[in-house]
Amino acid sequence: MLAIGWAFSSMGGHINSLRDELAxxxxxxxTLQSANGQMDSxxxxxxxxxxxxxxxxxxQNAALTxxxxxxxxxxxxxxxxxxTxxxxxxxxxxxxxxxxxLRLLQPAKGRGAHPGGEAPTAAGAGAPLPGA
Incomplete structure (x- = not known):
């Protein structure tokens, strides 16, 4: 009988331990369900x-386009x-x-050459313009 009492006592301790683990x-x-609900939200x-x-x-893309x-x-x-x-x-x-x-756009014939082919004249008041 003592063995049966010891077995019940021993099992009772084990049951209490399992009950604590279950809790x-x-x-x-x-806690995990609460966290899962918060993460879902x-x-x-x-x-x-x-x-x-x-x-x-x-x-915004439509407005930019x-x-x-x-x-x-x-x-x-x-x-x-x-x-126009x-x-x-x-x-x-x-x-x-x-x-x-067009004549003014033509390159000069040589160094110092006058574009119109004429000798350069003194430029002064009343002097004619080149090509005039």
Missing amino acids: TANETIT ELQTLQREERGLRTLLAH ELDQQQRKTADDLQHALA PPAGRPDCAREPLPVGA
């Missing part, structure tokens, strides 16, 4: 923020306006240069 495991499970918040940021990025198109159109318009002379003015880009201007 600790249950606390750990509860945070993940959902981050996913909402990501969707919002992606939407904002798409709007529109701005780029406007800038290109403005540059094209400006280039066209600069290349005002009404009533000569279109120098499409007209030939006058003969006198």
